Amino acid sequence: IELHGRRARTGGEQELEHLRRIVQHAIQREYADVDDPTAPIQARTLIMVHEFAKRLSKLVADWLRVGYCQGNFNSDNCLVSGRTMDYGPFGFIEKYEPLWNMWVGGGEHYAFMNQPRAAHRN
Numbered sequence: 001i002e003l004h005g006r007r008a009r010t011g012g013e014q015e016l017e018h019l020r021r022i023v024q025h026a027i028q029r030e031y032a033d034v035d036d037p038t039a040p041i042q043a044r045t046l047i048m049v050h051e052f053a054k055r056l057s058k059l060v061a062d063w064l065r066v067g068y069c070q071g072n073f074n075s076d077n078c079l080v081s082g083r084t085m086d087y088g089p090f091g092f093i094e095k096y097e098p099l100w101n102m103w104v105g106g107g108e109h110y111a112f113m114n115q116p117r118a119a120h121r122n
Contacts (some may be wrong), residue, residue, distance in 0.1 A: 001026060001080055023048070030081040048080075055082025060119045064112075067093045071103040073110050073118040 001022055008019040023045055027035050031048050039047075059082060063070065070077070071089040079085055091102035098113035110118055 002075055026080045052080060052082050056119050056122070057116075059083065060115050063115060067112075069093060069100060069102055069110075069112045070115060070118075071101055071106045071110055073115055073122070075122045078119075078122040 001019070004015070004019040004022050007015040020041055024041065027044050027048050031051055034047055034051055035044060036047075037044075056078065062068075069091055070084060070086065071091065072086060073084070077084050077086040089103035089106065093100050093112055099108050099111040101107070101111045103110075108114060
């Protein structure tokens with residue numbers, strides 16, 4: 001969705017239609033339980049975004065609860081379904097260190113206790 005959104009901002013009607021289609025597909029596939037197909041696409045999109053935020057917030061809270069650090073929690077690793085997809089780097093902290101990150105390239109912005117902030121940006 002992020003790629004289609006960028007293209008739609010500068011690409012005209014065809015790119016806007018592509019964005020609409022991918023958003024509609026995501027809503028039908030991942031958010032059918034909260035979707036109202038009779039509502040305008042803008043309203044349906046807002047519901048999807050709200051539900052995405054709830055799902056991602058719960059996911060990150062669960063990570064913090066068990067000491068998990070995703071390590072490279074940027075937007076290309078976030079799925080519109082409210083899950084993440086990445087093969088690494090990730091890990092579990094052995095002792096509480098708020099700025100711990102399994103991956104040295106992740107810096108503090110993806111550190112253990114900064115994951116809620118990273119989720120908000122995504």
